Amino acid sequence: MKTIVIISGKGGTGKTVTCASFAALARNHILVDCDVDAADLHLLLHPQVREKHIFQKGQTARIDAARCLQCGQCRGRCRFQAIRADFQVDALACEGCGLCARICPTGAAVMEDNTCGQWYLSETRYGPMVHADLYPGEENSGKLVAKIREAAAEEAQKRGLEYVIVDGSPGIGCPVIASLSGADLAVIVTEPTLSGIHDMERVMTVAQHFRIPTRVVINKYDLNEVNTLKIEDDQRSKGNEILGRIPFSKTVPESVVRGVPLVEYAQNDAARAMRNLWQAIQVYLVEESVAKKDAS
Amino acid sequence: MKICVTAQDKDLNTSVDPRFGRCGYFLIIDTESLSCEAIENPNRETGGGAGIRSGQMMSANQVEAVLTGHMGPNAFRTIASENIQIFLGIAGPVREVVEKFKQGQYQPAGAPDTGSHQTPLS
Amino acid sequence: MIISVASGKGGTGKTTIATSLALSLDRELQFIDCDVEEPNAHIFLKPEINASETVGLPVPRIDPGRCVLCGHCQEVCAYNAIAVTSLQVLTFPELCHSCGACALLCPQQAIEEIPREIGTLETGALRTFSGRAIRFVHGRLNPKEVATPHLIRQVKARIEPDSLVIMDAPPGTTCPVVQTIKDSHFCILVTEPTPFGFHDLKLIIELLKQIRIPHGVVINRCDIGDRQVESFCEEQQIPVLMRIPFSLDIARMYSRGVALIEADRQYRRKFQEMFEIIEPRALQPDSLQ
Numbered sequence: 001m002k003t004i005v006i007i008s009g010k011g012g013t014g015k016t017v018t019c020a021s022f023a024a025l026a027r028n029h030i031l032v033d034c035d036v037d038a039a040d041l042h043l044l045l046h047p048q049v050r051e052k053h054i055f056q057k058g059q060t061a062r063i064d065a066a067r068c069l070q071c072g073q074c075r076g077r078c079r080f081q082a083i084r085a086d087f088q089v090d091a092l093a094c095e096g097c098g099l100c101a102r103i104c105p106t107g108a109a110v111m112e113d114n115t116c117g118q119w120y121l122s123e124t125r126y127g128p129m130v131h132a133d134l135y136p137g138e139e140n141s142g143k144l145v146a147k148i149r150e151a152a153a154e155e156a157q158k159r160g161l162e163y164v165i166v167d168g169s170p171g172i173g174c175p176v177i178a179s180l181s182g183a184d185l186a187v188i189v190t191e192p193t194l195s196g197i198h199d200m201e202r203v204m205t206v207a208q209h210f211r212i213p214t215r216v217v218i219n220k221y222d223l224n225e226v227n228t229l230k231i232e233d234d235q236r237s238k239g240n241e242i243l244g245r246i247p248f249s250k251t252v253p254e255s256v257v258r259g260v261p262l263v264e265y266a267q268n269d270a271a272r273a274m275r276n277l278w279q280a281i282q283v284y285l286v287e288e289s290v291a292k293k294d295a296s
Numbered sequence: 297m298k299i300c301v302t303a304q305d306k307d308l309n310t311s312v313d314p315r316f317g318r319c320g321y322f323l324i325i326d327t328e329s330l331s332c333e334a335i336e337n338p339n340r341e342t343g344g345g346a347g348i349r350s351g352q353m354m355s356a357n358q359v360e361a362v363l364t365g366h367m368g369p370n371a372f373r374t375i376a377s378e379n380i381q382i383f384l385g386i387a388g389p390v391r392e393v394v395e396k397f398k399q400g401q402y403q404p405a406g407a408p409d410t411g412s413h414q415t416p417l418s
Numbered sequence: 419m420i421i422s423v424a425s426g427k428g429g430t431g432k433t434t435i436a437t438s439l440a441l442s443l444d445r446e447l448q449f450i451d452c453d454v455e456e457p458n459a460h461i462f463l464k465p466e467i468n469a470s471e472t473v474g475l476p477v478p479r480i481d482p483g484r485c486v487l488c489g490h491c492q493e494v495c496a497y498n499a500i501a502v503t504s505l506q507v508l509t510f511p512e513l514c515h516s517c518g519a520c521a522l523l524c525p526q527q528a529i530e531e532i533p534r535e536i537g538t539l540e541t542g543a544l545r546t547f548s549g550r551a552i553r554f555v556h557g558r559l560n561p562k563e564v565a566t567p568h569l570i571r572q573v574k575a576r577i578e579p580d581s582l583v584i585m586d587a588p589p590g591t592t593c594p595v596v597q598t599i600k601d602s603h604f605c606i607l608v609t610e611p612t613p614f615g616f617h618d619l620k621l622i623i624e625l626l627k628q629i630r631i632p633h634g635v636v637i638n639r640c641d642i643g644d645r646q647v648e649s650f651c652e653e654q655q656i657p658v659l660m661r662i663p664f665s666l667d668i669a670r671m672y673s674r675g676v677a678l679i680e681a682d683r684q685y686r687r688k689f690q691e692m693f694e695i696i697e698p699r700a701l702q703p704d705s706l707q
Contacts, residue, residue, distance in 0.1 A: 012429010037590040038618040097517030136625040140592040171455040193673035224673035345498020
């Protein structure tokens with residue numbers, strides 16, 4: 001079973017669109033949408049939810065006004081500015097450390113389990129999918145991402161699936177780290193813009209720290225061919241050929257509006273490039289397993 | 297001596313669970329008598345620090361060596377600080393693994409082999 | 419007055435709008451980039467950085483001379499960041515949320531808090547086209563660190579209370595975004611008229627309603643997509659502050675780090691007009707909850 005994780009660093013470079021096309025092209029796979037903060041993959045794959053689970057993580061403080069003396073000890077000690085002037089807890093700011101509950105002289109401050117989201121095991125036209133929604137304002141610590149990665153791995157084992165395809169989180173924080181865990185390949189979708197390059201380099205550092213091989217895809221490459229060549233040269237000098245380039249095309253947002261993967265919507269250069277990309281990934285994975293066998 | 301092997305199920309007939317912090321079961325095995333106590337891992341659903349909590353269970357059970365597939369730095373540090381030996385890359389049926397251990401076929405690991413924030417995966 | 423720029427979906431043009439607004443207003447203001455995981459505003463504003471400092475978070479250090487291994491610190495830690503073994507106390511700084519509970523509650527007062535570096539904070543300045551000063555602040559989280567909200571708090575601590583402040587928020591709807599926008603007087607939401615943009619816009623609007631911040635929408639690449647965002651804004655009576663049609667030229671200039679209003683001077687007037695719509699709708703500076 002091979003795990004392919006698609007990340008970007010910068011948002012909006014085309015991770016989700018790419019993932020959806022891979023779902024349409026791959027056989028024998030399960031999809032995981034790890035962008036739990038703003039999950040969009042379902043808008044292209046239209047999953048039917050089979051199982052729904054509540055996700056609880058950590059705790060949130062609550063102050064019982066009737067018992068509260070307004071002594072101010074909690075407010076004075078809270079590092080997260082989570083206790084307001086009226087001695088009610090700002091649930092969005094509270095990080096659940098429990099200090100207020102421990103020091104409250106009357107027991108007015110208590111900790112309660114925090115339901116922060118839900119996750120789903122679903123079926124799509126292309127195969128099973130695991131996805132989740134983190135409630136707005138919640139801490140995105142990566143635990144919900146870790147949960148759905150685990151659920152997907154179990155389901156893949158159960159069904160004997162060949163690929164786990166992960167739509168990763170943007171950024172470089174915990175959710176990305178959790179998205180990347182156990183990946184056989186991190187596909188970094190970037191764009192040939194200064195912002196895209198800047199963010200790609202940061203997320204690459206994270207992947208490399210966890211010893212996950214990375215390969216770059218340049219989306220909308222023809223927006224700036226000078227930058228595209230720079231990225232390619234830089235990657236090549238590090239021993240990594242880029243995985244592919246996808247031209248800018250209005251059919252991409254059109255396919256999103258239509259709600260279908262690009263490779264089903266169009267047969268143009270962009271769609272062809274997407275197909276070649278999936279091929280290139282399969283080739284990479286085969287070459288890597290052969291290399292591993294030879295080495296051992 | 298007493299060793300711990302992370303396992304997928306409750307007895308010696310099962311296979312090694314490659315995860316440490318969030319494995320299915322900890323099998324506490326006496327290498328002489330082959331008596332086996334199965335502890336269901338209470339840390340599977342824990343928010344963070346599963347490796348640390350699971351690591352602390354090793355000394356609590358007076359284990360002298362831990363055998364598992366992969367271990368991250370937090371668990372590694374917790375266990376190593378108690379002078380318990382750690383063996384990584386262990387796989388296969390637990391019964392066979394215990395035999396191989398007794399025959400000295402495994403080398404102790406000097407360092408963790410994965411980054412932290414591991415999700416449980418095979 | 420603090421104006422934040424957020425989105426929900428990444429890549430819709432937050433930084434483009436925030437930086438262009440700052441440059442168009444042509445007056446003294448402060449620009450704060452709170453996207454500490456992937457700060458980009460400096461690429462377009464090109465400030466001269468004149469100060470850089472490391473930012474640390476307090477983490478516990480145990481004094482073995484005073485510690486009696488009672489285990490209380492482990493008990494009070496909500497994050498499993500302290501483990502008391504039979505021989506010593508181990509701390510796991512990358513799990514620590516710096517709440518201070520262990521240090522405060524140790525019966526032997528054996529714990530002190532020492533700073534651990536999580537990132538850097540840089541300040542600088544640039545001038546608008548007619549020479550007005552824009553003071554610039556951004557934070558950069560060290561890769562592999564998880565303390566995003568903490569660094570954002572540090573960056574925001576540099577806000578000059580009596581200035582006009584424009585803040586670029588991270589994408590998404592979770593904790594770092596809330597940290598950034600929660601005391602703004604107005605929030606500009608940048609979206610695209612696609613199902614992705616629409617879906618994520620609804621999430622962030624739900625959040626803004628919860629924290630009661632007046633808001634308006636900018637529709638970027640407004641001619642590529644569908645009408646769901648427009649209809650929704652109409653229904654919900656959310657002002658559409660600006661519509662920016664897609665332009666390949668602008669996209670190419672963006673790829674080279676050229677700000678929108680430098681790529682197309684006509685936008686200067688549009689951003690000034692947008693500010694005129696925002697100003698009366700923004701919360702009065704002393705009416706924050």
